[in-house]
Amino acid sequence: MTRNTLIRTLAAIGLAGGVAFSATAQADYPEQDIRLIIPYGPGGATDIIFRLISQEAEQHLGESIVPVNMAGAGATLGSRNVKDARPDGYTLLGSHDTIALSKLAGTVDYSYDAFEPIALLTQTINIPAAHANHPVQSADEIADYVRENPGQVRFSMIPSSTDHFFWVQFFDEAGIDMADVRLVGYPDTGEQVSALLAEEIDFAMFNLPSGGAFFEDGTFRPLGVAHPERLDGLPDVPTLREMGIEMDHSTSRGLFAPKGTPQEVLDTVAEAYGQALENEQVRSRIENEFGSVVRFLAGDDYRAFLDDNEAALSAAAENIDFQN
Template sequence: MLKGTPFAAAAMIAVGLAGGPASEARAQSFPEQEIQLIIPFGPGGATDIIFRLIAAEAEQHLGTTIVPVNMAGAGATRGSRHVLEAEPDGYTILGSHDTIALSSLAGMVDYSYDDFEQVALLTQTINIPTANAEHPVNSADEIAAYVAENPGDVRFSIIPSSTDHFFWAQFFDEAGIDMADVRLVGYPDTGEQVSGLLAQEVDFGMFNLPSAGSHFESGALKPLGVANDERLAALSETPTLREMGLEFDHATSRGIFAPKGTPQEHIDAIAAAFEKALENEELRSRIENEFGTNVRFLAGDDYEAFLDENETALAAAAEGIEFEN
């Protein structure tokens, strides 16, 4: 009844003015409860270790507890789908990596990076082809000859459609190895892959310092090369693949994602907390020296551009892989 009257107009202006500060107050009150960080892999792998380490520091800047939740299964898609379908309120986020795009390229899921709010890139972990200490191969440039001597019998562990699956496809191409001459053995997560290699169920696996560093140190496993343009401080005696004539680098890029529709101010608050966490010199030193991982923080348009380039490169690599659906 008041529509169009001066009183109605004044009332609407009053509501609008009241709504502005109230809206700002709601934004400033985030977070009001703990945040669940879904990790789509089992405990003990590089993704689990790195996200737990950074989250413990980030929660100091966010003002609430960040609870890491391992949600492995379905080739790391169980956890990502859980976040995809979660309430877009900022209280459920995903800590994952290239596997989001890899699962899409493999036809396992109907979503990719663009179906999430892309919060921030945190790190890139250098990957390392690895063997059991008792294996006769001692360096990555010996793998091709070993496969040629044992065609059809050499076993490589993979998490299907994950980063190591793509790593080996690129490695085989660079080393001149026919994929028909090798056996790919699937595992549900990195922890079980490590156990499988320790038990000599397979010949080779692709790991990194977070997942296998303690076994390198004990001598139970041996690194065969470093997929980086320079040697790692913690493995100074291990040559890079490039030093062996294998011309490619390979890293796992880990970042934070949120359900589509999560308020931008919540995304910004989460990103800022993780950025502050990575400014901690002690934490950076551990990540870089102990875990063979480069700290690389990107957010906003920079992270979006990075993910676009990442997915394009992965799509090119996927052309050499036959996926089982």
Template sequence: MTRSTTAILKAAAAAATVAVLAGPAAADSFPEREVQMIIPFGPGGATDIIFRLIAAEAEKHLGQAIVPVNMPGAGATRGSRHVLEAAPDGYTVLASHDTIALSNLAGMVDYSYDAFAPVALVTQTINIASTHADHPAQTAADIAEMVRENPGRVRFSMIPTSTDHFFWAQFFDAAGISMDDVRMVGYADTGEQVAALMAREIDFTVLNMPSGGAHYAAGTFRPLGVAHDARLGSLPDAPTMAEQGIALEHATSRGIFAPLGTPQDRVDTLAAAFGAALETPELVSRIETEFGSIVRFLQGAEYQAFLDANLEGLTRAAGNIDFEG
């Protein structure tokens, strides 16, 4: 063996040793740069603000900046597709909610939750069946009787293919109401629905504390039923759906997702940072008092089970929705 060959072999062995030693170190060093958090909605809405608040706290535990990037468009699918196609290295995540599954069920995209690696559920904003103060309905349980007595005349507002569209489909199923007996009225956004309810153009709409809290407090709107397993602290007198014999829990469930194939240790690192952030009392207080939402942190198998159950319920509801209508 020549001297040059020996030197090459020694160099190769040294490089291999360095590579072996560097492997775990590289894995342990994540993240080494900022993480982009894609929000598939425009700035200023509840989803945007809540994720920004959580990210600002989570980055203190992650050790690197988490940079929110608004990427609205195409019914919130422009941002989700961007993350779907991003490198699975943990440096790009999606901050979204049920719209991932809703867009798939409505035929807008060909992917759903299973196209991503779930990182963590962070908050839920509980949905509330509501009406105006002068309406004869006093509770959600009154709605079914009104529909039976006035088939085709009771008006329900919704944003097509949105959370509230699915809310009503699931409510009708739980309350024994046929979709053929109701009149669905579509609006572009929540603001239009609120204006329509104030003008008495509709009978019922779906609100939450961010969109309806001030109206409940002023007495202009009436909360008929809270779709949660317990009464809300901010609405202690409003009964739950279950208290009225309606088996329905419904919320806008916000979570973090990574591209499919992201190494599990990186997913776990991200989840740990968000989990630590949600243990901050000041942050929890803001989420609950300013945004009428609850902190609910799930990761790993628990979050996957939640997504599976969520998708199952939405899929059943989709069977009762005419997306072309």
């Protein structure tokens, strides 16, 4: 055997061994704890929902799923950490529409396509709201109120976040000229809650995790539900569509992995979370406590959903000046 032939033979043996090792490693996945990066602080809807489902999903994986809160930089600190992690299935991201929103706002240079999508888990339905003393009783009265008070009506939002896009889409569907409203920016939901409590603003967008307690005690008034069906937690509040406003809007939470993560790993994680969402107690809490709906999509179905989601957000972004 010549020297070159020997080298080629050893290389082939090494390559085959590497492929076999990789296949074995994937077949045995997971063999250690999985870190789930949540790009928000503890206690919010995103944090609570991912922790709830992950606690059940780890029962099907046989290893612990460790939630790690990594807030900062408009939720991009956590997403960047996962984007740059090893694609071995042991660092995952639990996030939502903010991935695409950050790209559209120019905060980062990447979107959904920088990751391997694993599965869509839930959609939290968004709800326009007013303080209890406000004269507007329902969402279909907002347009008339704006026309009667041009330039004076204040809508709160977190710049470049879900509620920013919500209001832009709402104005379009309700026939409201953006030149007639005042969008007031706040750093987080807590600040918006305080502003509405103080009646410094007219309207805010919440959901049941962030506003449910205030709806229940009458401090805030839910003006409509941005979903095709009424919510079990707010059965007397009509949908926007019932009021003639053809709009649905939700925060869609799902799982992502670093680009290049093997498909077998993605499928294993997706299957575990899909099984977790079949648990009736988990589903009940998601639907009744968090005003969300279970919507499980994986593989090509989830990729198609993300494509449609980004296209809709891009269309709304055309009407947003991110510099102001």
